[in-house]
Amino acid sequence: MTTTVDMLGARLREVLGEKATTDPDRMGSYTRDQSLLTTAGVPAALVKATSVDDVAATMTVAHELSIPVVTRGAGTGLAGAANALDGCIVLSVAGMNRILDIDAAARTATVEPGVINGDLAEAARAQGLWYVPDPGSRAISSIGGNLATNAGGICCAKYGVTGDHVAALTAVLADGRVIRTGAKTRKNVAGLDLTHLLVGSEGTLAVIVEATMRLRTAPTAATTVVAFFDSAEKAIEAVLAVAAVAEPCQLELMDAVTIDAVNRFTRMGLDESAGAMLLIQCDGRSAVQEAADCAAACTRVGATEVFHTDDPEEGDAFTAARRMALPALEAMGTVLLDDVAVPVPALPRMLERIQDAAERHSVTIGTFGHAADGNLHPTIVFDAGELGAQDRARGAFDDIVHAALELDGTISGEHGIGVLKAPYMSDMIGSVERELMLSVKAAFDPRNILNPGRGI
The missing domain is CATH 3.30.70.2190 (Alpha-Beta Plaits)
Known part of the structure; x- marks a missing residue:
């Protein structure tokens, strides 16, 4: 008897050859991102794409069979947005890692999604230019992932987040069609801004396969x-x-x-x-x-x-020293990293609430972050082997998120929603706003196969 998994594997191998696999041993390291306390399912297949055609073929098959697809880049996310779902296709675009063009005169770089942030920065520097967005994980995170979460970082207050530096995108829709959004011009107000709708959508609307990013003169x-x-x-x-x-x-x-x-x-x-x-x-x-x-x-x-x-x-x-903040806290035990932002004048009260959460739940919390834009990373440190420690950590995490909301802040400044913050979305946005977001999702992905249940 032929199962859906058998059919899926056969169809993917037919169009992708050895780039597709259903071997559990080969899929094991692709099931989750760096958010270790979020749930991850068991994928049915893994595709290691190296071209736009590979992505389009994967989405065509997934659409035909109504199989969910979870796209991942370097896997450095911190909210579980790239965690596998049971029976899904994990679509890795890490192998799409070419810098296609650096136009020094136009001050743009066109890259594939698997390009590492730091590699683009180095290539731009060699041309006397500067790729600004630096999420702190510059050496390991990919441009595609930075776009998917609209990653922030240490220069945001002055220079903005990743989305402020994107000019144009190429993306593959849920049914395999390819779209191009934006323009390389400095100004463009033609139609709705699909580019910035895709940025920060955590793989729920389309698969970004190429990006033209803006560069600046070297500082x-x-x-x-x-x-x-x-x-x-x-x-x-x-x-x-x-x-x-x-x-x-x-x-x-x-x-x-x-x-x-x-x-x-x-x-x-x-x-x-x-x-x-x-x-x-x-x-x-x-x-x-x-x-x-x-x-x-x-x-x-x-x-x-x-x-x-x-x-x-x-x-x-x-x-x-600042970049070592998270590794240093990780060396103390298991960590649950939060990411909240509040208006800068509310930071003193936010810090008080973080300290209250640490005392209430008997956990250690180290706080660091981007003070200029109110984005803090309270990092809860605990012993995962201690009875009840994980529950106390989650209790402190919950208190911190709700404190941010009470102070007119946001549940995520730069890491995204993924799995980790999904339970708080109903508190973050209104029912009408949520309905509009889901309507946009349905327009892009009527069969709800692109990272379903994440990001919205």
């Missing part, structure tokens, strides 16, 4: 300010003071728990007595003056120590 060397404070609340007071006098390209926060973790993990010798640290970088022609203004603002609100440098290597060393 001048950054000037760095590092300030330490007695408390995180005092550091946020400094954030508001800095915003009144400058527009830094980076304004990053680490609390005491995170500073301690980074010190133990890297032996960098950050101020162990500090309650919080701000990393501030200014770029552009007025970088030196802006940095001096930032340092003065931090001093005025009571920084215990302020360090100011024009040396790129010293600046990179402090940036490296």
Whole structure:
């Protein structure tokens, strides 16, 4: 008796050959992303696409058989959006990793979705240009994944998120048809903006197979300010003071728990007595003056120590300390990483609520994030082998998300919804708004086969 899985495997091998498999052993490492506490199903097939034709063929078969498809890139997501569903096709576009063109005159780069963010940045740098979006996972995350979640990062307050740097997309619809959206021009107001509808849709509307991303001229060397404070609340007071006098390209926060973790993990010798640290970088022609203004603002609100440098290597060393925040906390135990954002003036109250959650549920929480745009990453650390520890961690996570909503914030600033945040969507958006989103989904994907149940 021929099963649906047998039929699916036969059809995929017919059109894709060895790029398709139903072998469980070959599919094992493709079932989930980095969100380890979310559920993942057992896929029926895996396709390793290397071309637009491969993606179109996969979607044509899936549409014919009404088989769900979960698209994945590098698998570095943190919300479970790339986790397999039972009986699905996992469509990997990691092998579509070519930089197709860098147009220095137009300041654009056209790439396939599997291109690693850092590789594009290096290729742009070789042309004297700058690919700005840096989600912090630059060395391992892919452009397709960055687009799917509309990834943010450390430069967002000044330069915007990934979607602010996309000019045009090529994507494959649920039935295998190929569409092209946007334009390489600097201005384009022809019709509805399908490009930015696809950005952030977490693979629920179409499969992005090519992207034209905007580049900038290479920035001048950054000037760095590092300030330490007695408390995180005092550091946020400094954030508001800095915003009144400058527009830094980076304004990053680490609390005491995170500073301690980074010190133990890297032996960098950050101020162990500090309650919080701000990393501030200014770029552009007025970088030196802006940095001096930032340092003065931090001093005025009571920084215990302020360090100011024009040396790129010293600046990179402090940036490296901030990039080590998550690995350092992961070294302490199992982590449940949150991603919430609130209006910047509400950050002191958000930090209070995070501390309340840590005490209420008896867990350790290290908080770091992008203070300039109110996006925090409270990271809950616990011992997965301890009875009840995971439930306490989830309780703290729940409290933090609801606190963000109560403070007029959002349940996700940059990681997306995926599986992890899906239970909170009804609290985030209204019923009419949700209905509109589902109507858009139905227009793109009438059989609901593209990452069903995720992102909306």
